[in-house]
Each structure stands twice: as C-alpha cells, then as structure tokens.
Amino acid sequence: METLRVLELYSGIGGMHYALKESGIPSQVVASIDINTTANQIYRHNFPDTPLWNKTIEGITLDDFNKLSFDMILMSPPCQPFTRLGRQGDIHDPRTKSFLFILDVLPRLCRLPRFILLENVKGFESSAARDCLVKTLMECGYTFQEIMVSPTSVGIPNSRLRYYLIAKITTEDLSAQTSSKISDAFPHSAESGSSGQPTVLCPTRTGTCQPEEGHVLYKLETATDAQRKMNQNSNLSVRQIKDFLETQIEVNMENYLLPPKTLLRYALLLDIVQPTCRRSVCFTKGYGRYVEGTGSVLQSCMETEMESVFTGLDQYSEEEKLQRLLKLKLRYFTPREVANLMGFPQSFSFPEQIPDKQQYRVLGNSLNVVVVARLLQLLVY
The missing domain is CATH 3.40.50.150 (Vaccinia Virus protein VP39)
Incomplete structure (x- = not known):
C-alpha cells in the first residue's frame, strides 16, 4: 500500500x-x-x-x-x-x-x-x-x-x-x-x-x-482479591515481570529502593510483585512520588518470604517493623522498566537532562x- x-x-x-x-x-x-x-x-x-x-x-x-x-x-x-x-x-x-x-x-x-x-x-x-x-x-x-x-x-x-x-x-x-x-x-x-x-x-x-480492577490493599485484601491475583499469576499466556527488568549492571538499583519513611507509612497499601509474577497495576504520572494506586513495587530479595514479614507486623515497634520490611528490598520500577511494560522499544530513550520524576510523569500520561x-x-x- x-x-x-x-x-x-x-x-x-x-x-x-x-x-x-x-x-x-x-x-x-x-x-x-x-x-x-x-x-x-x-x-x-x-x-x-x-x-x-x-x-x-x-x-x-x-x-x-x-x-x-x-x-x-x-x-x-x-x-x-x-x-x-x-x-x-x-x-x-x-x-x-x-x-x-x-x-x-x-x-x-x-x-x-x-x-x-x-x-x-x-x-x-x-x-x-x-x-x-x-x-x-x-x-x-x-x-x-x-x-x-x-x-x-x-x-x-x-x-x-x-x-x-x-x-x-x-x-x-x-x-x-x-x-x-x-x-x-x-x-x-x-x-x-x-x-x-x-x-x-x-x-x-x-x-x-x-x-476496571482497582488496586489491592495487601494483607487487607479479600479472598476474592487474593484469588484474582493468583489467577493472574497463573495465566501462562502473560509473560513474567522479569522479562521487562533492567539488570544491576545497567542501573544502580539502590537508587530506587523505597525510603524508610515510605515503608513505615504505606507498607500495607503497597501492591507488591515479584519477578516471577505475571501482573502489575497501572502506572500513573504520580509513580515514584506517591504510593497509593500509582503502580506496583518490586520485591528484590526473594530469600525472604513476604508473609513472614507482614504477619503480625503491627505488634512490633517502628524500628523492628522497618528492619523486617527492609529485608524484602522493595523498590520502584525504573523509568526504563515502566517503558518496557508499556511496550516502548529498546530504541526509545530519555535525554540525559530529564530527571526520573519527570520521566515517570510523562510515562504515566502515555x-x-x-x-x-x-x-x-x-x-x-
């Protein structure tokens, strides 16, 4: 044509x-x-x-x-x-x-x-x-x-x-x-x-x-919510999160770890996914600045079970809570990873002068x- x-x-x-x-x-x-x-x-x-x-x-x-x-x-x-x-x-x-x-x-x-x-x-x-x-x-x-x-x-x-x-x-x-x-x-x-x-x-x-499915409140989720997540993660026609991730060699992941204040305040509101998951919630322009309903976060350390961290979490002091939560090494997806999940090709890139905050914002609007x-x-x- x-x-x-x-x-x-x-x-x-x-x-x-x-x-x-x-x-x-x-x-x-x-x-x-x-x-x-x-x-x-x-x-x-x-x-x-x-x-x-x-x-x-x-x-x-x-x-x-x-x-x-x-x-x-x-x-x-x-x-x-x-x-x-x-x-x-x-x-x-x-x-x-x-x-x-x-x-x-x-x-x-x-x-x-x-x-x-x-x-x-x-x-x-x-x-x-x-x-x-x-x-x-x-x-x-x-x-x-x-x-x-x-x-x-x-x-x-x-x-x-x-x-x-x-x-x-x-x-x-x-x-x-x-x-x-x-x-x-x-x-x-x-x-x-x-x-x-x-x-x-x-x-x-x-x-x-x-x-549209709303985001899920971890630990406060209903049986229906938990079942839906399980169904999504068992859908083999959908690829795993790990296929869309950058490597430690490409970027310093320490820069994307959730800060302690965020962990303590929003731990129960986070939508947490693992590299083997086949689901994540919609990324919005507020990702990286706001937590609730703006996108999933990734559990980087798989040696610690999520359930062991969250079970009885409210019974501990703030310092103990934080130490437990830090074991998961929860981090934000990088802007490049969000772009990957939105189907942008590897040829797409950001100019060096554009900070992460603005990268997340324009991706959320795309x-x-x-x-x-x-x-x-x-x-x-």
Whole structure:
C-alpha cells in the first residue's frame, strides 16, 4: 500500500509514533503537536526528523491542517476531564476545548482523513465528549469500532484498561468487520471483560464496559482479591515481570529502593510483585512520588518470604517493623522498566537532562505501544 501521511495530535513522548512503526504500516508522520515542553524534548530526542509543533491545537488554522494533507489522525486527548479520580468536567472542562476544536475542524477539511484512532481512559466511553465524537464521525461518513482493552491481552503483565476508537471512511460496517478479528488480535485478555476478551462497545450505547480492577490493599485484601491475583499469576499466556527488568549492571538499583519513611507509612497499601509474577497495576504520572494506586513495587530479595514479614507486623515497634520490611528490598520500577511494560522499544530513550520524576510523569500520561499497534493493524488491513 502507499505510504500514509499521519497527523499525530497530543503527541506526548511519541507512543502513537512508536505504535505506528511497530504496526509495520508504511507511513510518515507529517506533523506531531503538543504543548508539554518536557514531552516535546523527549519526542524530539527520539524523532529528530519529525516536524514537531509546540503550539495549542486551537491555534492551528484550517488552512494549516489542509496543507498537511494527512490520511490518518492519531490522538490521545487529555484524560483528566474523564478520570474517576478527577472532577469529571467532561466537555465543560477547559482541557477538552482542543478536542472539541478538532471535531469542529474535521468536517470542514478539504479532504477527510481515511483513518482515525483515539485513545483515552475508562470513563470516556460514557462522556458527552464521546457522544460529540460519534456524532461528528457519523455525519462525516465514518464507520467506527469502540473497544476497551488492557496490555494483558497482548501478554504484557500490566493492567492499563483503556478506551479506544478506530474509524475509517468505508462503505463496509467497521464494527462488523473488526469484531471477528479482535479476539485474534488480543487473545490473552483476562481482565477487560467477563468473557476474558476485550470489551467491544456497542456503537449506539455508552457505558457498556466492564469495570476496571482497582488496586489491592495487601494483607487487607479479600479472598476474592487474593484469588484474582493468583489467577493472574497463573495465566501462562502473560509473560513474567522479569522479562521487562533492567539488570544491576545497567542501573544502580539502590537508587530506587523505597525510603524508610515510605515503608513505615504505606507498607500495607503497597501492591507488591515479584519477578516471577505475571501482573502489575497501572502506572500513573504520580509513580515514584506517591504510593497509593500509582503502580506496583518490586520485591528484590526473594530469600525472604513476604508473609513472614507482614504477619503480625503491627505488634512490633517502628524500628523492628522497618528492619523486617527492609529485608524484602522493595523498590520502584525504573523509568526504563515502566517503558518496557508499556511496550516502548529498546530504541526509545530519555535525554540525559530529564530527571526520573519527570520521566515517570510523562510515562504515566502515555499509552501502551503494543496495544495501539495491534489496533492500527485492525484498522488499516
């Protein structure tokens, strides 16, 4: 097929661009657009030859868009208006303004792009912004498919359930065309839907997806929570955490050990995984700074059993508690390891001047490269 001209909106650190490369689709990113200066530094470091526009989307004219003559739009609009922990301002949140601007521009383009892929958080599927999107696509003559899927469905041991929409200009019904292929593209999902498969949303309704699994409070977990973890760790179609780890030679792991204050205060809230586990919880932009619900931590010392450390922990003094907890050598995943679990290739790297805190932040705002690559293949081929 001919080389597709691709417009990458909200380009971030280049997750969509890497997914495009991973998909094998002949393509050229004609412009990437983002206003986050740190993300743009990282994007330019990895894709120096791609035109990167450091400007607001609303500041781009219709004529500018037409000159790009793109065949595909990739976008991951700001998720904050739709997250469960946010205010859920939806279309009334100022951060949705740029997305609504895109929907206003789309029908007025001199040539509609053939393909569109959008990613967002769970919650977007039942938003007014989603309804505006669907209305615009239908008026422009697109057929589309909406899917909820997590990286576990492609064998990656990380939960990151997300909403995706793929759309194309075609006379065929895309939902009918792709539904039969989705199980083949995402064969291993054990969390997206009750059937163990990604949840395919009905185009005429919202809010039909299964709820995402929340993080688990270690030791306070219910029997159901413990059983779910056990089931995830016994799913042989998902790879082990150790396949995604750096070695001690590559990086000094001492720098990533949880500090004593954090251990004492948050020990019972930590989601602890071991190298042989086949699960980890979603990494957010607060990872490394906050503990609860921001991502899993790794038990580095396997000579000590976790149960022996936590059993009766409350009976000990703070100093004794700390000594017991230190035996596990609990550490944060490094930014490179988080990138690995999010499907970024080894060719991806951070500029030296970007500190870990900012690396975690931009990764938490990014997407899973392998999942998007599979969706692009479904969309185009």
